[in-house]
Amino acid sequence: MKRYPSGGGRRAVRRPAARCLPVAVVLLALVLVLAAGRSLLFPAVGAQQPAASPAASPAAPSEVPAPETAAPAPTVPAAGESAPLETAAPAPEVTEAPGAEGPYDYAAPVPLSGPAPEDWFSDAAFLGDSLTDGLLLYSGIQGADNLAYKGLTVLTACTDAVIRTDAGKVSALEALGQKDYGKVYILLGVNELGWYNDQRFYDAYADLVDQVRESQPDAQIYLQTLLPVTAEKSAEHEWLKNEKIAVYNDLIAQLAEEKQVYLLDTHSALADEEDALPAEDSTDGVHLTRAGYKVWLAYLQEHIVPTQSAG
Numbered sequence: 001m002k003r004y005p006s007g008g009g010r011r012a013v014r015r016p017a018a019r020c021l022p023v024a025v026v027l028l029a030l031v032l033v034l035a036a037g038r039s040l041l042f043p044a045v046g047a048q049q050p051a052a053s054p055a056a057s058p059a060a061p062s063e064v065p066a067p068e069t070a071a072p073a074p075t076v077p078a079a080g081e082s083a084p085l086e087t088a089a090p091a092p093e094v095t096e097a098p099g100a101e102g103p104y105d106y107a108a109p110v111p112l113s114g115p116a117p118e119d120w121f122s123d124a125a126f127l128g129d130s131l132t133d134g135l136l137l138y139s140g141i142q143g144a145d146n147l148a149y150k151g152l153t154v155l156t157a158c159t160d161a162v163i164r165t166d167a168g169k170v171s172a173l174e175a176l177g178q179k180d181y182g183k184v185y186i187l188l189g190v191n192e193l194g195w196y197n198d199q200r201f202y203d204a205y206a207d208l209v210d211q212v213r214e215s216q217p218d219a220q221i222y223l224q225t226l227l228p229v230t231a232e233k234s235a236e237h238e239w240l241k242n243e244k245i246a247v248y249n250d251l252i253a254q255l256a257e258e259k260q261v262y263l264l265d266t267h268s269a270l271a272d273e274e275d276a277l278p279a280e281d282s283t284d285g286v287h288l289t290r291a292g293y294k295v296w297l298a299y300l301q302e303h304i305v306p307t308q309s310a311g
Contacts, residue, residue: 107257109265110222110303119143120304123182127157127172127212131227131287132187138290139297145179147172154188154204158211173208177215182307184216185300187224187266189248190286194239202251209259220305221261225249227296228267231276233285240286242275262305269299 122143126132132148135141149162152172161168163175176184188208192201212221226245228234234242249267256263270292272278277285281292288296 104260106260106263107253109225109253109263109268110305112302113304113306114302116301116304120301121183123180124185125176125179125181125183125216126185126187127176128152128185128187129191131190132185134287135293135296138288139293141297144185145181147175151191152188153191154201154208157188157208173211173215176212181216181219183220183222184212185222185224185264186212187226189226189252190240193241193244193248198247198251201248202255205252205255206259209255209261213259213261220307221259222264223252223256223261224264225252225267227288228271228275228277230279230282230285231274232279233282234276237285246275264300264303266296266299269295 121141124144125147126136126144128135128148129152130148130150133146133150136144136146136148147163149160149172152160152162156162157172159171161170161174163170163172165175165178167178170178186209188205189201195201209221209223226248228242228245229237229240231242233240245267253263255261267275270277270281270288277288277292279285281289281295283289
């Protein structure tokens with residue numbers, strides 16, 4: 001066996017230098033190749049991607065960028081919203097006049113309206129007790145039909161045959177149905193002040209209003225609040241009390257709102273600062289003098305709900 005001298009090893013075999021490429025040349029060539037092919041492997045940021053095929057998605061409309069100085073596009077309101085008018089002046093508050101189309105506040109008394117036309121009561125019927133009878137007899141009212149009778153109540157107005165007609169005596173409600181009216185004025189409740197069931201009064205009055213409306217579907221219906229009695233009468237009488245009149249007037253106002261008929265605060269036209277009837281305006285503490293009836297009529301003439309045919 002051949003031995004090598006100690007401290008040495010096998011000699012490396014060397015290849016001729018001409019047959020090997022220098023390492024530096026190889027590295028340089030590799031760098032050039034990579035630089036030239038970078039765009040093929042990694043597209044630059046922001047480069048456009050290939051458009052999708054028409055079968056894959058519908059073509060979007062072309063977008064043209066607006067110039068930087070262009071005015072901003074107007075705001076389009078969402079469905080159900082109105083476009084804001086920034087420069088428009090605020091609209092004035094609309095108040096519907098009585099008799100005009102639109103909502104009407106039946107809970108409030110008819111406001112001051114100015115004088116009624118001269119023929120305003122020519123198509124009116126007045127339904128009530130002896131107070132209303134006195135109004136028709138002594139106030140000077142012209143043209144109205146008198147369907148009132150002493151002692152009449154919200155119940156007996158439908159049942160008692162007390163109104164004279166060409167066909168004989170009939171109830172106030174029956175007499176009302178014998179003619180077409182444009183207005184129906186009602187004042188009832190004084191004779192019911194002795195009742196001890198306010199709900200009974202309210203329900204009976206509501207039923208009467210329904211029957212009046214059925215009889216006169218095209219007529220204006222006016223409910224009048226009860227007139228006051230004198231302070232002396234209120235103090236001495238068992239049930240004719242101004243305190244109870246105030247309770248009934250509240251019920252009448254509620255009824256007007258419920259049934260959507262017109263409310264007339266006739267009580268205020270004749271009440272003094274103590275909510276009592278002035279003694280000089282009454283003959284017996286309840287009924288009015290001729291001057292008192294004229295005050296009542298003046299209130300009715302200045303609190304009307306105009307109709308289309310009214311002048």
